[in-house]
Amino acid sequence: MSSTSTARVAPIVPRGPAPDAHRRRATRRRAARPWLLLAPTLVVLAVLLLWPLARVVNLSFQDYGLRELVSGESNYVGWANYAEILGDSYLWTVVLPNTVGFAVCCVVLTVVLGTLVALFLNILGTFWKTVCSTAIMVAWAVPAVTGTYVWIWLFDPLNGLVASALAAIGVIEPGTVNWYTDRLGFYAIATLNVVHHGFPFVAVTVLAGLLTVPKELYEAATMDGAGAWRRFWRITAPMLKPVFAVVTILSTIWDFKVFAQIYLMPGGNGGNAEVFNLGVWSYIQSFAQGKYGLGSAIAVLLTGLLLVITVVYMRTLFKEEDL
Amino acid sequence: MRRPGGALTWSAAGRVLGVAAILAFALFPAYWMFSSAVDADAAHRGATLVPTNLTWDHFVRVLDTGGFGQFMRNSAIVALGTVFVSAGVALLAAVAVARFTFRFRTSVLVLILIVQMVPLEALVIPLFLQARNLQMLNSLLGLVIVYLAFSLPFAVWMLRGFVAAVPNEIEEAAYMDGASWGRMFWSVLLPLVAPGVVATSVFSFITAWNEFIFALTFLQDADKYTVAVGLQRFFGQNTADWGAVMAASSLITVPVVIFFVVVQRRLASGLTAGAVKG
Numbered sequence: 001m002s003s004t005s006t007a008r009v010a011p012i013v014p015r016g017p018a019p020d021a022h023r024r025r026a027t028r029r030r031a032a033r034p035w036l037l038l039a040p041t042l043v044v045l046a047v048l049l050l051w052p053l054a055r056v057v058n059l060s061f062q063d064y065g066l067r068e069l070v071s072g073e074s075n076y077v078g079w080a081n082y083a084e085i086l087g088d089s090y091l092w093t094v095v096l097p098n099t100v101g102f103a104v105c106c107v108v109l110t111v112v113l114g115t116l117v118a119l120f121l122n123i124l125g126t127f128w129k130t131v132c133s134t135a136i137m138v139a140w141a142v143p144a145v146t147g148t149y150v151w152i153w154l155f156d157p158l159n160g161l162v163a164s165a166l167a168a169i170g171v172i173e174p175g176t177v178n179w180y181t182d183r184l185g186f187y188a189i190a191t192l193n194v195v196h197h198g199f200p201f202v203a204v205t206v207l208a209g210l211l212t213v214p215k216e217l218y219e220a221a222t223m224d225g226a227g228a229w230r231r232f233w234r235i236t237a238p239m240l241k242p243v244f245a246v247v248t249i250l251s252t253i254w255d256f257k258v259f260a261q262i263y264l265m266p267g268g269n270g271g272n273a274e275v276f277n278l279g280v281w282s283y284i285q286s287f288a289q290g291k292y293g294l295g296s297a298i299a300v301l302l303t304g305l306l307l308v309i310t311v312v313y314m315r316t317l318f319k320e321e322d323l
Numbered sequence: 324m325r326r327p328g329g330a331l332t333w334s335a336a337g338r339v340l341g342v343a344a345i346l347a348f349a350l351f352p353a354y355w356m357f358s359s360a361v362d363a364d365a366a367h368r369g370a371t372l373v374p375t376n377l378t379w380d381h382f383v384r385v386l387d388t389g390g391f392g393q394f395m396r397n398s399a400i401v402a403l404g405t406v407f408v409s410a411g412v413a414l415l416a417a418v419a420v421a422r423f424t425f426r427f428r429t430s431v432l433v434l435i436l437i438v439q440m441v442p443l444e445a446l447v448i449p450l451f452l453q454a455r456n457l458q459m460l461n462s463l464l465g466l467v468i469v470y471l472a473f474s475l476p477f478a479v480w481m482l483r484g485f486v487a488a489v490p491n492e493i494e495e496a497a498y499m500d501g502a503s504w505g506r507m508f509w510s511v512l513l514p515l516v517a518p519g520v521v522a523t524s525v526f527s528f529i530t531a532w533n534e535f536i537f538a539l540t541f542l543q544d545a546d547k548y549t550v551a552v553g554l555q556r557f558f559g560q561n562t563a564d565w566g567a568v569m570a571a572s573s574l575i576t577v578p579v580v581i582f583f584v585v586v587q588r589r590l591a592s593g594l595t596a597g598a599v600k601g
Contacts, residue, residue: 031425033419033423033504034419034420034422034423034425034428035419035425037415037416037418037419037423038415038416038419038420038431040412040415040416041412041413041415041416041435041475041479042416042431044412044471044472044475045434045435045438045472045475045476048446048450048468048469048471048472049438049441049446049472049473050438051449052445052446052449052450052453053441053445053446053449055449055452055453056445056446056448056449059448059449059452069452069455072456117345120341120345123338124338124342128338128342131342131346132342132345132346132349133587134584134587135345135346135349135350136345136349137583137584137587138349138350138353138580138583138584139348139349139350139352139353140583141529141576141579141580141582141583141584142352142353142356142576142579142580143529143532143533143551143575143576143579144533144535145533145535145551145554145575146356146554146572146573146575146576147352149356149554149568149569149572150352150353150355150356150569150572151352153355153359153563153565153568153569154352154355156563156565159366159367159368159369159565161355161369161370164369164370165369165370168369168370196348196349196352200349253440256442257442257443257444259443259444259535259536260535260536260551263535263536264535278444279442279444282444282445282448283444283447283536286447286448287451287540292448292452295448296445296448296449299442299444299445299448300445302442302444302445303441303442303445306440306441306442307437307440309440310436310437310440313440314433314436314437317436
């Protein structure tokens, strides 16, 4: 493109102000190019992410129900939705503990398990390292939806593997125990599901980080008589601090917005209000109860919570590297 | 790390145990899924670890009377549509942020990072209302458009690493030979980042293939269901046809697992390139 315009302009006006103008034009074109390349992405993000976000905030200040859905009119009620949510003891005793407690448990277990697996893989030979990492890749790749159904099936109170095995050794009477109706039991199964799905990411990332730690450091520490425990806390942990920061914060963000894994479990789609987290509560209020305004307010609350975590994430990331 | 006598056998035994534990924990759910799918009496297998009567009946039932073939076609259409558009759009944006220095470049990168944190639960309400107004509910095209939005930021972020990994000198050599920017992009840059585009596309494909919350909200007629929603068909009021559920789950899972394991190397290198390198 630029070569043709050079050919056209140059012979006609060999000197004077025109080459300057031409150079300016070329500079401007070069300056515009990144924006032209970015334009489609920015348009998509603006229309499909930023605009809906603005809309959900707007909806959260409305009593938007089925009537408004049909008529398309707005119905502003100020902070009423937020007052209703924040004044509801259900939020403080059920939904928030479910969301935060579940996320904290999942993150701690995911990061600890992932790190242990990475440390273990690091001492294996190439063959077994490949075999094990392929196996954990399979665990990572199993879709959340089908993975959830497998866990539900494993813990099925009537014929599932766990109930049958426990009944066989006489711990429980078959068909008398239903873990899903109990809040703790429900979330224990959900935690198992999410940790199983999440630890491969941590393991793979930490393993990649471990490869960057110079071997000499460990050799020197071993010579000084440091055991494996001391070597981990004195060398590995400080060296991999940025890696741990990133996997912890990313896991936190992901575990706060777990939806399908809760919604698909028995009772999670509306049957048992004891087990909702923020995302499921918002969805049920909107699409099952038809209270889109209230649901939006809950969604805004969840988004705000994630935004705070994201800011922490960005801070950590920016300290480590210059974008 | 050879130590005399007992220490060696203990550490070897520890490794064997460790490998066994990792393999068992990582693979057991997938094994249980597949083995239930081929077990003739899946619903009553209880704690029997090996399926008793092997059969493909569950698969036949799921595809035949369950209409799961249609759901898989729908999912494939949606996923491929998402992949083609998002790969192209994301590559352009990745070139912009990896190859050019311009004002607000950092702001654009921060924006791309931040929008990945937005929970889908917050987007599903306004996008549902919007799609309803535009008569896009119950349409696969509507889903493609929505999936584009949340596969793009990740794709840009990952491709940026792949583009940055191509040495600047190669690009400059193309200019020296008289190539225009467009020519350089098509003949030099694109072939070099093609593996990265493939890896990123696989990830977009998986995201779209598995997506649940939007498919659940948008699709109303059974003939439009994608696999994640179609699975619910095999659940009764209080019972589940576990053989069918596990057979259908296997049909969803197998292509994803194969794709994922095949591109794992590329994916890991792209992730670290995006995360570690500037």
